[in-house]
Amino acid sequence: MSAAGERGVEAAVGLGAPRAAPKLLAPSPHHALFWLGAVLLGAALVVGLRLIGNEYGYFAGYFILQYIVLSSAWNILGGYAGYVNFGAAGFMAAGAYTAIALRKAFGLDLLPGIVAAGFVTGLLGLGTGYLTLRLRGVFFSIATLCLAVVLQTLIVNWDYVGGSRGAYIVRPREVPPFVSYGEYMFVVMLMLAILAVGISRTVELSRLGRGLQAIRDNERAAEAVGVPTLRLKLIATTLCGVLMGVAGAPLPYYSGYLNPEAAFSLAYAVNAIAMPLIGGAGSWLGPVIGAVLLGGLQQAATVTISSALNLWIVGWMLVIFVALFPRGIIGWFRRRA
Amino acid sequence: MDHLTRRQFGRLSLAAAIAGAGQVAGVFPALAQSANPIRIGFAMALSGGLAGNGRATLLAYQIWAQEVNARGGILGRPVQLVFYDDQTQPGLVPGIYTKLLDVDKVDIVTSPYATAMIAPAMPVVMQRNVTFLTIFGAGVNEAFKYDRHFNVNVVGDNMKETYATGYFEVAAMLPAPPRSIAIAAVDNEFAQKAAESARYHAKKRGIRIVYDRSYPPSTVDFTPIIRAMQSGRPDLVFIASYPPDSSGLVRAANELRFTPAIFGGGLVGPQLASFQSQFGPLLNNLVTWDVYSPEPTMDFPGVATFLQKYRELAPREQTDLLGNYIPPYAYAQMQTLEQTLTRIGKIDQAAMAADMHAQEFDTIVGKFRFSALGEWAEPRNLFVQFQGITDNELERYKRPGAKVILAPASLKSGSLRTPYGAAG
Numbered sequence: 226m227s228a229a230g231e232r233g234v235e236a237a238v239g240l241g242a243p244r245a246a247p248k249l250l251a252p253s254p255h256h257a258l259f260w261l262g263a264v265l266l267g268a269a270l271v272v273g274l275r276l277i278g279n280e281y282g283y284f285a286g287y288f289i290l291q292y293i294v295l296s297s298a299w300n301i302l303g304g305y306a307g308y309v310n311f312g313a314a315g316f317m318a319a320g321a322y323t324a325i326a327l328r329k330a331f332g333l334d335l336l337p338g339i340v341a342a343g344f345v346t347g348l349l350g351l352g353t354g355y356l357t358l359r360l361r362g363v364f365f366s367i368a369t370l371c372l373a374v375v376l377q378t379l380i381v382n383w384d385y386v387g388g389s390r391g392a393y394i395v396r397p398r399e400v401p402p403f404v405s406y407g408e409y410m411f412v413v414m415l416m417l418a419i420l421a422v423g424i425s426r427t428v429e430l431s432r433l434g435r436g437l438q439a440i441r442d443n444e445r446a447a448e449a450v451g452v453p454t455l456r457l458k459l460i461a462t463t464l465c466g467v468l469m470g471v472a473g474a475p476l477p478y479y480s481g482y483l484n485p486e487a488a489f490s491l492a493y494a495v496n497a498i499a500m501p502l503i504g505g506a507g508s509w510l511g512p513v514i515g516a517v518l519l520g521g522l523q524q525a526a527t528v529t530i531s532s533a534l535n536l537w538i539v540g541w542m543l544v545i546f547v548a549l550f551p552r553g554i555i556g557w558f559r560r561r562a
Numbered sequence: 563m564d565h566l567t568r569r570q571f572g573r574l575s576l577a578a579a580i581a582g583a584g585q586v587a588g589v590f591p592a593l594a595q596s597a598n599p600i601r602i603g604f605a606m607a608l609s610g611g612l613a614g615n616g617r618a619t620l621l622a623y624q625i626w627a628q629e630v631n632a633r634g635g636i637l638g639r640p641v642q643l644v645f646y647d648d649q650t651q652p653g654l655v656p657g658i659y660t661k662l663l664d665v666d667k668v669d670i671v672t673s674p675y676a677t678a679m680i681a682p683a684m685p686v687v688m689q690r691n692v693t694f695l696t697i698f699g700a701g702v703n704e705a706f707k708y709d710r711h712f713n714v715n716v717v718g719d720n721m722k723e724t725y726a727t728g729y730f731e732v733a734a735m736l737p738a739p740p741r742s743i744a745i746a747a748v749d750n751e752f753a754q755k756a757a758e759s760a761r762y763h764a765k766k767r768g769i770r771i772v773y774d775r776s777y778p779p780s781t782v783d784f785t786p787i788i789r790a791m792q793s794g795r796p797d798l799v800f801i802a803s804y805p806p807d808s809s810g811l812v813r814a815a816n817e818l819r820f821t822p823a824i825f826g827g828g829l830v831g832p833q834l835a836s837f838q839s840q841f842g843p844l845l846n847n848l849v850t851w852d853v854y855s856p857e858p859t860m861d862f863p864g865v866a867t868f869l870q871k872y873r874e875l876a877p878r879e880q881t882d883l884l885g886n887y888i889p890p891y892a893y894a895q896m897q898t899l900e901q902t903l904t905r906i907g908k909i910d911q912a913a914m915a916a917d918m919h920a921q922e923f924d925t926i927v928g929k930f931r932f933s934a935l936g937e938w939a940e941p942r943n944l945f946v947q948f949q950g951i952t953d954n955e956l957e958r959y960k961r962p963g964a965k966v967i968l969a970p971a972s973l974k975s976g977s978l979r980t981p982y983g984a985a986g
Contacts, residue, residue: 280664284657381749381778389749389776393681393705398689406689407660480652482681482705484751486779487652527654528646528661 259426263419271412275404283407287479289520290414291472295493296500296512297421298468302461303498304506305434307441308357309366313469313497315373318488319346320470322380325392325477329385335413335478342474343467350466354459361444370494377489391484394477410479417475421468426509428464437461438507469497496520503546505555514554599642600635600909602627602899603668605658605683607675610650614805614834615888616675618881619697620645622892625871626900636903648674655682663690669909670899673697675888677751684708693914697895698888700752703935710915711936714895716853718941719933725759725851726800728945728969729827730767732849733798735968735978736823740797744773744822746787746811753802756828756851760800772796781807784814792820799982800827808832809840816844816983825982826850832948833887835956842954847982852944854890854927855965857975864926868893873960884959894925945969949979 274282295313302308310316323345324338333341353369360368381389396406403409428434436457439447448454477483496519504515519539526538550557604623607616623643631640644666646658655674662668663686671687673680673696680699684706687694693710696702701721703711718724733740743764747757754776764771772794777787784807791799799822801811808831815825826849831837833852838845854860856869872885882889901923906913922931933939946965951958958964966976 281657281660284660288653288657378778388754389779390751390754391678391681395705396685406685476653480656480682481685482652482678482702484652484678486750487678490651490653492651492653524657527649528658 256427256430260423263423267415267419270415271408274411275408280405280407283405283411285524287407287411287414287475288524289517290411290418291475292496292500292516292520293418293513294414294421294468294472295497296504296516297418297425297509298465298472299497300501300506300509300512301425301428301437301468302465304501304508304511305429305437305441306458306461308361308458308461309498310353310369310465311366311494311498312353312369312371312373314489314491314493315369315376316346316349316466316469317473317476317493318373318380318485319349319376320473321476321483321488322383322386323470324474325386325394325483328394328477329392335475338478339413339417339471339474342470346470346473347463347467349470350462350464351459353466354455354462357455357458357462373489373494377485380485380488387484389485391482391487392477393482396478396481410475413475417471421472422509422513424464424468425512428461429509433457433460441507496523499543501553503543503550503553505553505557508553508555511553511555518554599640600637600670600903601642601644601666601668602670602672602896603644603659603662603666604672605646605648605655605662605674605679607650607679608647610648612650612675612679614836614882615698616650617879618876618885618887618889619675619892621872621875621879621881622868622885622889623896625868625875626893626896630896630900636900637907637909644668648679650679652678652682655679656686659683659686663687663692670695670914672895672899673699676700677702681705684711691911693911693918695895695899695918697892700755701937703937707935709919709934709936710911712898712915712918712932713937714891714898716891716938716942716944718939719935719937720941721755722759722762724941725756725828725943726763727759728943729760729800729824729849729851730763731969731971732945732947732978733769733824736797736980740769740823742770742772742794742796743798743800744791744794744796745771745775745800745802745827746773746791747776747802747828748781748804748807749776749778750804752830753804753828756802757800760802760827769798777807779804779807782810784810785818787811788814788818788820791822792818797823799825801825802828803830805831805834805837809837812841812844812848819983821981821983823981824849824978826945826947835882835884835886835959838884838959839954839956843951845948846951847947847949847979849945849947849968849978849982852946852965852967853888854886855944855946855962855967855975856886856960857962857965857967857973859967859973859975860928862926862928865890868926869960883956886959886965890927894923894927897925898923942970942973944973947976947978949976 299310299313302310320342323342327333327338327341356368357365386392398406400406400409436452439452440454444454500515500519501512503519505511523539606620607613627641627643630636635641648654648658662671671692671694673683676698677700680696680702688708696713698715699713745757745760747753773791803811808829828851832845832848832850869885872889876883876885902914902917906917918932922929931939945968947968949966967973968978
């Protein structure tokens, strides 16, 4: 077992040990300070963008924030527990279509849609968790990929939510007290991002996170020393599902129209994996850095270079990071430190 | 290793910056030309699944812009195209249009190609009450009902009742009245609406539907679909498909020697040069929906000159070599804009919309008016038949005779040959 693996399992032993033990293994998490800082940063962003007074800032910000939520969600399962989920687009689309279905059925707005999306995709995540009983490694990844295909087939054949034709959502032009619908969407996604990063950080610094790390390093050894592996994996897959679903719920409101091709776009699945890898998987800050860097670069490339060249640049960036910084930016800094 | 990496990164960043600057200069060639150009902004699929048609559309716009600027511009101001690649990702479209309107502060916005990309731009333009001239959308405004939306596309308002009319007019030309039809459609917006129209007309005319199925876009083996159709022995076959599946269906029909009296429908693909050069004689007697054919009945003023110019540039720009599908309409879209601006004499979104609702437009694809919903008031769905194709040469598609117009009657340029699969 690697040194990291030993540390993970040692930490995991704490699950059955007295409550004081983990405190010896990890620095104080400063939860209150984190939440306060995150809220202040969020408020500063909103105020800053309002002062700039440019609607584009909200849309570019929304684009990056949705990837912060998505990659933080992926990181809980993929980064901490080592179960690589290729079905991020499937979960995200399930959230988006839950919001559409509720809008059509009951005329519910975005916020109830987000809550319902989280519930539905949480259940979906729980189901995925049971897959881990039999599937590990690449087989689990293939199963999640298949899940996305199954979901897409279901949506394509479900006429009520638009089927293959797609669904339109005619959103209101303004939502008081926000200056525009763009600002409203931005604030909603900002809150979701703060929540997602906060949850991801809490998981990492808690006994749950250490248990997941133990599973990642050696699941059998973790099980042998008393880590309740199935329970932890179920919690992780459910959390991952919930967060991916809530990231997707605002999508039809953002674009006004959603068809299965757009909802199940490969870009979401690829970015959800690429961003934590670039930032540093296994750390709550990694996906945030990755999403800001890669999402920002994609958005910037779209409105500056704006040709097939931007795909080329993003592709090369991935290759370079995987080759030179296999542990991501966070890992690179830690190694230097 | 670490120092080397940082240096490499520095070099890479510099290279990217230089490359980016070069691109931007290429994108905005007119920046330095004039102090006060009319800036027309749009997103376009220059990469991704719709890039083929997206690049062809862009080339048509660029030809128009060059011609207009050579004539002295519009209202005495040159035009400048400001565009971004939407990568065929609808999720990028709202951001791009916000940037165009709020940061670039363009004077006018036109649409990306096509329905799935136009729809995400709608809420953004509606919020700013901007007049939105779109290209090849399919019923986008049915949901939004925006009175400043105008769509350049031949399908018109009521696709269900009008789209397949021409196909059944062609069917009526058969020596014996057709009694049965088989319908297959890919799962997407446009194809499903097309199939719905075929069903509507079949029922209206008492033609029995012996096969009616949809298939997912990921389908690769079309033999089972063709075999199932064959077993129903239909007189007519109506297929609504997109390029990858159009290719698979035409190939499967030929391999299985399927010879219904009429084979075709709403296939998207046979309009494109790549498809025509690939399939050659296999296209003989295929009856399919189209928007333009270089027949004498469609020799509208200016279209031949435009196509000649387009075909000179197409190989260099790596777009469709013939330009018989979307480019004339993209050019016409810009002519529409030009005529409106010239008439109202200023850039005023409300006045532009009022003018587009009220006036008739005379373009290289003919004259048309817009309906209340902003679609063509008079639909003009062509149904053409490939005839006399002996090889894979593309030259023949530049001349009349290869793609004969059978419907509508006003543009008819030849007579029906039947059945499908017989030598052209």
